[in-house]
Amino acid sequence: MRYQVLISILFQISYAFSYVRVDNFEISYSITYESSCHAEKDRFLFKLESSIENCVKECSSRQHCQALNFRKGINVCELFSTSESGQLGRGDCLHVEKDDINVIQTPCKNDCKYGEVCETTDSGIGRCVIKECVNVTFPDHGTILGNQREVGKKNRYKCDKGYKEKNVTRATIAECLITGNWSANAECHKINYTWATWMDWSPCSLSCGSGMRTRVRICSIASENLSEELCQEGDNGSEEESCNKQKCPSPTIGNECTNDTDCIETEGTCIGGMCFCNRLYRYNTTIKNCTKVCQSMSNEFITHNNMHIIGFNIGADNMRENTIGDCESACRNNTECLSFDAGQGGNECTAGAVTYEMIKDADPGKLSNSPGYDLFTRKCN
Secondary structure (H helix, E strand, C coil), X not given: CHHHHHHHHHHHCCCEEXXXXXXXXXXXXXXXEEXXXXXXXXXXXXXXXXXXXXXXXXXXXXXXXXXXXXXXXXXXXXXXXCCCCCCCEEEEXXXXXXXXXXXXXXXXXXXXXXXXXEEECCCCCEEEEECECCCCCCCCXXXXXXXXXXXXXXXXXXXXXXXXXCCCCCCEEEEECXXXXXXXXXXXXXXXXXXXXXXXXXXXXXXXXXXXXXXXXXXXEEECCCCCCEECCCCEEEEEEEECCCCCCCCCCCCECCCHHHCCCCCEEEECCEEEECCCEEEXXXXXXXXXXXXXXXXXXXXXXXXXXXXXXXXXXXXXXXXXXXXXXXHHCCCCCCEEEEECCCCEEEEECCCHHHHHHHCHHHEEEEEEEEEEEEEEC
């Protein structure tokens, strides 16, 4: 058992030392962790390579390379700008840290600057060139979509929810320029909201006598001006004010009249010398006006026993019918007929121009308890 543990420990910390000469580079290196992979974070180069030696040479030619993966199964070389020694995951990789690479000879006489790459020309002379944009600034409250850093490659900056790119409605596209700089850097600013314009005022609750009206506005306008009145997105603001403060004229419903113009209420009409609300309206004492209560009159009738409306017939002769049903049919077929009286023992009907409700709203004194008579009024749909 002791030997098995020892073998396991030796396997975990095994070292593979190698020497390679590639493109006028002389390099020795050791693979400290076999079958371990660096995470994709801070990867700046992903390219196909034929061997681990070429991958080591690519890292050796860059000061900004701190670690590499060589994926054995697919011959892919990955270079990283940071080292994560001790935090490697299992995988089919040969992983090499920059500290485990010793550059014995390089074709570049002077060390290339950070961000430059040492490459060999056809004449064997080394030169330092820029092939990647190394300095990537992750925006506060944002992220970068894409991890390609080669010249000509593009990445996208995306701001977190609740933040947006300054002066840009969409995420910023950044391209790696030949100078080694990115064409753009994102600045993610918290989205502040301010109030939209007020909507129109609602109709006044009263036509006179000081009613109330309201209006609303919605918190929905993105703003970068902190001097504006800020709000919480989705909130609604409202305010109200009094309206129609003029004194209400004396109501005319129930008063005497000679024509419709004497009845000042909306849909006021003169019937039999008295002001009523029109046939589809009733008088509302709160707003002191006629308000619509239905769309049309139904063909059904409501029976009011021992009740009689004094006057307000439609000017037609009494309807002489055989039954109450015949009276209903005759009233239903007359567009001006809203009600009729019928003697309980007789067959004579009197057609009326108002209903029970209209009389009740206008002048209850015109309603009479009349034994021997029943009042039939049209129903409102």
